[in-house]
Amino acid sequence: MAKLQPVRGTHDLLGEDARRHRHVVETALETAGRYGFSEIQTPIFEFTEVFARTLGETSDVVSKEMYSFTDRGDESITLRPEGTAGVARAFISGGLTQDLPLKLFYQGPMFRYERPQKGRQRQFHQIGVELIGVPTPQADVEVITVGADILDALGIFEGIVLQLNTLGDTESRQAYRGALVEYLMGHKDGLSEDSLRRLDANPLRILDSKDEGDRKIVADAPSFGDYLNAASEDFYGTVKAGLDAVGIPYQQNDRLVRGLDYYCHTAYEFVTDRLGAQGTVMAGGRYDGLIETMGGPSTPGVGWAAGIERIAMMIEAPAAPARPISLIPVGEAATIAAIKLAHDLRKAGHSVEMGYSANLGKRMKRANKLNASHAVIIGETELEKGVATIRDLDTGTQVEVALGKIGDHLGAEA
RNA sequence: GCGGGUGUAGCUCAGCUGGUUAGAGCGCCAGAUUGUGGAUCUGGAGGUCGUGGGUUCAAGACCCAUCACUCGCCCCA
Numbered sequence: 001m002a003k004l005q006p007v008r009g010t011h012d013l014l015g016e017d018a019r020r021h022r023h024v025v026e027t028a029l030e031t032a033g034r035y036g037f038s039e040i041q042t043p044i045f046e047f048t049e050v051f052a053r054t055l056g057e058t059s060d061v062v063s064k065e066m067y068s069f070t071d072r073g074d075e076s077i078t079l080r081p082e083g084t085a086g087v088a089r090a091f092i093s094g095g096l097t098q099d100l101p102l103k104l105f106y107q108g109p110m111f112r113y114e115r116p117q118k119g120r121q122r123q124f125h126q127i128g129v130e131l132i133g134v135p136t137p138q139a140d141v142e143v144i145t146v147g148a149d150i151l152d153a154l155g156i157f158e159g160i161v162l163q164l165n166t167l168g169d170t171e172s173r174q175a176y177r178g179a180l181v182e183y184l185m186g187h188k189d190g191l192s193e194d195s196l197r198r199l200d201a202n203p204l205r206i207l208d209s210k211d212e213g214d215r216k217i218v219a220d221a222p223s224f225g226d227y228l229n230a231a232s233e234d235f236y237g238t239v240k241a242g243l244d245a246v247g248i249p250y251q252q253n254d255r256l257v258r259g260l261d262y263y264c265h266t267a268y269e270f271v272t273d274r275l276g277a278q279g280t281v282m283a284g285g286r287y288d289g290l291i292e293t294m295g296g297p298s299t300p301g302v303g304w305a306a307g308i309e310r311i312a313m314m315i316e317a318p319a320a321p322a323r324p325i326s327l328i329p330v331g332e333a334a335t336i337a338a339i340k341l342a343h344d345l346r347k348a349g350h351s352v353e354m355g356y357s358a359n360l361g362k363r364m365k366r367a368n369k370l371n372a373s374h375a376v377i378i379g380e381t382e383l384e385k386g387v388a389t390i391r392d393l394d395t396g397t398q399v400e401v402a403l404g405k406i407g408d409h410l411g412a413e414a
Numbered sequence: 415g416c417g418g419g420u421g422u423a424g425c426u427c428a429g430c431u432g433g434u435u436a437g438a439g440c441g442c443c444a445g446a447u448u449g450u451g452g453a454u455c456u457g458g459a460g461g462u463c464g465u466g467g468g469u470u471c472a473a474g475a476c477c478c479a480u481c482a483c484u485c486g487c488c489c490c491a
Contacts, residue, residue: 005482060489064415082491110491115415117485126491194488210487269491280491307491330449364451372451379449393451 009114009122019320020312021125025107028127028150028306035146037105037129042086044109048076054085054262054294059201065112067122079111083128083305084287085294091132092296100133100299107308119278119310128284128305132291135300137235140266140286141242143302147282148248150306151270156314160272160281162248164240165256167264168224168232170289176227177203187217204257224254232265239266262289266302275310282306325410326367326393327354330379338378341388341403348407367393374410 006012013021029039048068055062067079080086083106096102107127114120129146131139144162151157167173181203184191191199192211199206207218228236243250250268258267263285270282284304291299325345329338342352353370355363360377367375377389388406391398401409 008482065489112490114489115487116483120490124491128491197488205489277486278491283491305491310491326451328450360449361447361451366451368451375451377450381449389450391450396451398450 007122009116011121011123016317017312019318020315021308023315023318024154024308024311025127027153029105029107031150031153032105032129032146035103035142035149037103037131037146040087040090040104040106041108042080042083042090042106044111045077045079046086046089048078050085050089050294051078051081054088054290055082061112065114067111067113081112082110083108083126084130084290084303087130088132088291088294088296088301091291091299092294097297097299101139102130102132104130104132106130117278118276119307119313121309125308126305127308128303130301130303132301133299134302135288137238137242137266139300139302140239141246143284143304144239144243144266144268145246145248147270147284147304147306151282151311154311154315156272156281156311159274159314160270162243162250163253163256163269163271164243164250165253165267166228166232166236166239167258167267167285168228169235169264172228172232173264176222176224179222179227180204180207183221184217190214190217207257208255235265258285262287262293264288268304270306272314274314278307278310280307281310281314320371322351323371323373324351324353326363326370326372326375327352328360328363328367328375328377329354330360330377334378334380334383337383337403341376341378341406345407345410348411350407350410376406376410 048066051066052062061081066081069077071077087104087106091097091102105127106129107125109123109125111123113122116122127150129143131143148157148162151160168176181199184195184199184203184206188196188199190213191206192209192214195206195209195211195214198209206214207221209215209218240250253269256267256269265286265288267285268283269280271279272281273279275281282304283306284302286300286302288298288300290301291297327338327342327345329335338354342354345352353367353372355366358366360379364375372393375391375393377391379389382388382400385400387400387402389398390401390406390409399409
């Protein structure tokens with residue numbers, strides 16, 4: 001730490017950036033609230049086991065991206081790399097299993113040890129929802145719909161497309177995975193290095209490889225559709241019918257897959273071409289096996305997570321805060337009177353800025369820089385008369401107003 | 415973890431085939447204007463040229479290393 005600099009991949013958030021961030025969270029929370037989602041805040045760290053078990057030892061997140069450390073009690077702790085595992089843990093350990101169905105919204109920082117680039121940081125922030133305890137496709141539709149509504153409320157839905165796929169139920173999925181691996185093993189020689197690694201960890205990912213040799217092999221690979229059983233097809237059909245009903249357009253994307261075993265049925269991503277290499281704005285799926293994997297009762301779930309930074313880059317700048325009133329006392333007696341006046345005005349709901357020193361000219365400059373709407377000047381002359389001089393900084397006109405009437409005067413103008 | 419690009423003032427950048435004291439615009443501070451801002455004019459502060467080493471009579475510039483930022487790969491939000 002030779003220099004004082006932020007840790008790689010972390011950022012300070014202030015001014016407009018902070019406002020964008022906040023706007024995303026507030027809009028999402030408000031919209032999700034109308035669907036009956038309520039906020040849950042889980043700790044930003046958990047026992048490492050919570051993530052290792054749920055995400056799978058072979059996943060990239062667990063094998064190379066976790067911020068883990070041993071605490072003073074000799075426990076292995078990990079800064080959360082995503083939100084679902086913590087929510088699922090809270091569901092099991094917090095005795096929420098009696099309250100199904102459960103609709104939860106979360107928001108906050110996540111941590112992954114990755115090489116930063118556009119739309120990707122080591123500390124980033126997500127919003128997310130989980131709908132726990134509903135096995136029917138109606139839940140998938142509702143979860144996707146609330147996500148689409150949030151993107152719409154933020155004014156960015158136009159630039160985004162929903163990609164949709166099904167992974168089928170466990171039976172269909174295992175059958176397909178087996179067939180795929182068998183096929184790929186027969187073409188091992190032609191596969192890229194990356195894909196050879198995927199063969200063990202995440203064979204379905206090979207379907208989405210960018211390597212040309214891989215693509216040729218994949219072109220003749222068994223098709224997922226042939227392995228979907230009737231129940232799975234039915235489920236997927238109902239999800240699509242629901243999306244049609246609410247008028248949310250989607251693109252079928254056969255290559256959209258999730259690597260982890262507990263994912264099933266619906267998988268989806270809201271993607272854009274406006275964020276460089278990071279196209280995914282919001283992504284999720286159904287995870288019926290997750291809670292059982294963690295040691296809880298067999299409970300279905302479906303949800304998504306979205307990157308706040310990525311969304312914040314796409315939205316219009318939120319409105320700047322209200323213009324303040326600049327209160328300018330001249331002289332000691334006036335300063336005391338001004339402190340009281342500032343307090344009264346703030347209590348009455350006005351945004352008041354009052355400097356700490358300098359003469360009238362400097363303070364006027366400062367008021368101008370702060371984009372104040374009015375300057376309220378109190379000097380000896382004003383004090384004697386029990387008034388303040390109020391200058392409209394846009395028009396330059398000024399009037400004297402009795403001290404007790406200042407709030408009313410400014411309120412009327414605003 | 416791998417590959418490309420970039421590091422000069424608070425910000426955006428210029429700085430020639432290495433050559434004397436490193437510049438501009440914006441911003442900041444002060445004055446013109448000791449109770450009246452925005453415009454204008456004048457002046458000022460602010461730089462270990464990312465860091466360390468090397469080549470050279472001479473390095474902001476060339477070489478090596480390192481750190482940071484950035485874009486991409488892997489993977490993901």
